[in-house]
Amino acid sequence: MNKLQQVYKATDVGLVRKGNEDNLAVFDAVYAVADGMGGEAAGEVASQMLVDTVRQELSGRENIDAGAMQAAILSANDAIRHYVGEHPGCEGMGTTATLLHIDEGKGRAYWAHVGDSRLYLLRPGQAQLEQLTQDHSYVEDLVREGTITREEAKRHPQRNMLTRAVGAMENLLVDTGELAVAQGDTLLLATDGLMKHMTDEEITRLLQQGAADPAQILVQTALNAGGRDNVTVVVVSLT
Template sequence: MQQVYEATDVGLVRKGNEDNLAVLENVHVYAVADGMGGEAAGDVASQMLVDTVREMLCGRESVGEDDLCQAVIQANRAIRQYVVEHPGCEGMGTTATLLHIDDQSDSGSWAHVGDSRLYVLRQGSMVLEQITRDHSYVEDLVREGTITPEEAKTHPQRNMLTRAVGALENLPVDSGQLAVHGGDIFLLATDGLMKHVPDEEIVRLLRAGTENPARALVDAALSDGGTDNVTAVVVSLL
């Protein structure tokens, strides 16, 4: 059984919310998207991503890793076509982080583009495990050993993505499968959360037993300054 919580907020600085989320409880598919492109374009891109996820997956009898990837690829095509029809939106795009959990097989699958993230907090653990890898300039520098993870948090180009839905004609989509167990907690979040809430505090809030842990996480980001839109989806396996 899965208990799902969700929350999103414009934050304390931005004028509009370019984040979007999708919770498809009938097929146990969850997604977050962080749009980019300025004015309304970012909001449109992230909305197109979650709309495509709903349209392609909501009515399916089963969902697999490839289905998640195909939804992201179809959204990429749709966004690129939108730019052709609306040249003023050149440069628009979105992150995409998708998760499917299959109660019957105790397994899950995921698909990912950009710098939103998927985490898991395993039953009995106090260590937050990051499943996805950021597609960003600073993440590449960290992996190369050029800068440290701490330096990446304040790097002037920390928001520069190397991959986004809508940015490439042939979009590579990271994906994978994982085992799931009762007591596991999964978190999908946009970078507005990670900018303000350290892993240790995320773990504490996920373990705190609050009525809506996703809302608690978003509120923590706002309390620290809320400089970006922030979105969280929490999936607890009972």
């Protein structure tokens, strides 16, 4: 891990769920969060397969970019689908995947993404953090179409329905991107257990407070607000 990247991570099962289907990975300036789905142990297996495959594909590799992370997600997609083929009882399992790599030598950040976990950016002096990824969900499509409002999406009965998930489809589309980063920037990866309980404005205020462990505080805030879901957070600050 690069010494100029201060990293904080936390995950919790929450106050309602019996098991934690979230997973995370932090290695070689690569950061990943994954939120499994499928019920019973299937979601946990899917998210673990995702982070294991990402680590296997990218660990020790030079010149990681968005294309490399996209390829790692597609490898995980194949692995999960193969697993389901051998375990019919796990039909329907899958996972979100949000990956980030920061190359400080180039001053660039690269990301790849599937599902409704998120990647945010907060710059010094910025009034509110910016969501870099787009949710792949049914309600997000309705919001973009203007059919429902952002507030209505939070209460929609199908708000948890994903339109893309790793392992759920043969021809998976992976969103990718890159951007310039600099000293003072903060990047946040989070599963939807955080966003269910905190608005972007609340997350921004907490990150701006400069807490000793912002990831743990974000997770605890979600738990204090009800903890209806597993919640996982990785915060990367460029010092």
